[in-house]
Amino acid sequence: MKTSAHVLAMAVVLVHMAFVAFAVAGGLLALRRPRVAWVHLPAAAWAAAIALVGWICPLTPFENWLRVQGGDAPYTTGFLEHYLLPILYPVGLTRTVQIATGGFVIAVNGLVYWRVFRRAARSRASGAGSSAPAGRRARS
Numbered sequence: 798m799k800t801s802a803h804v805l806a807m808a809v810v811l812v813h814m815a816f817v818a819f820a821v822a823g824g825l826l827a828l829r830r831p832r833v834a835w836v837h838l839p840a841a842a843w844a845a846a847i848a849l850v851g852w853i854c855p856l857t858p859f860e861n862w863l864r865v866q867g868g869d870a871p872y873t874t875g876f877l878e879h880y881l882l883p884i885l886y887p888v889g890l891t892r893t894v895q896i897a898t899g900g901f902v903i904a905v906n907g908l909v910y911w912r913v914f915r916r917a918a919r920s921r922a923s924g925a926g927s928s929a930p931a932g933r934r935a936r937s
Contacts, residue, residue, distance in 0.1 A: 802867030809860040814884070816856075820844035821902055824909030831913060841906045848899030851892060 821844070823837035847854050864870070887894070 800867040802863045803869055804867075806860050806863035806867060806869070809856055809863060813854070813856045813860070816840065817844065817884075821905060824906045824913070827913045828909065828916070831917060834910070834913060838906075838910075841902055845899045845902045848895045848902065851895055857886075 819837065820840045823833065823840060827834040827837055846852065
């Protein structure tokens, strides 16, 4: 039977995975919902900083601490550990790969936000004073 610490450790893994996915691809949500940018930009900046500077995300030691508290060795085998953890903690992770990952996060989000800001500028320029929501204005 799994202890509550082990269950919490698995929850941290899932939160970590969701955060990484949001940091990398959350800008795509901002294309539809521009207000998401207020949450996504700091998340993407944090993820890029972790990768570029070589820091360790605080979720990693927290997860390992929970595993030890639950009587488990960190990263024991199991479905999540076997299939999902290698994405977050690849065996061949080098400093070069970390820097490339950080650059990838910045490049993807730079392209997405270029489009978000361009769309917002067009919307303001063409629809100033219109009461219809952005993206739903009638086209002439």
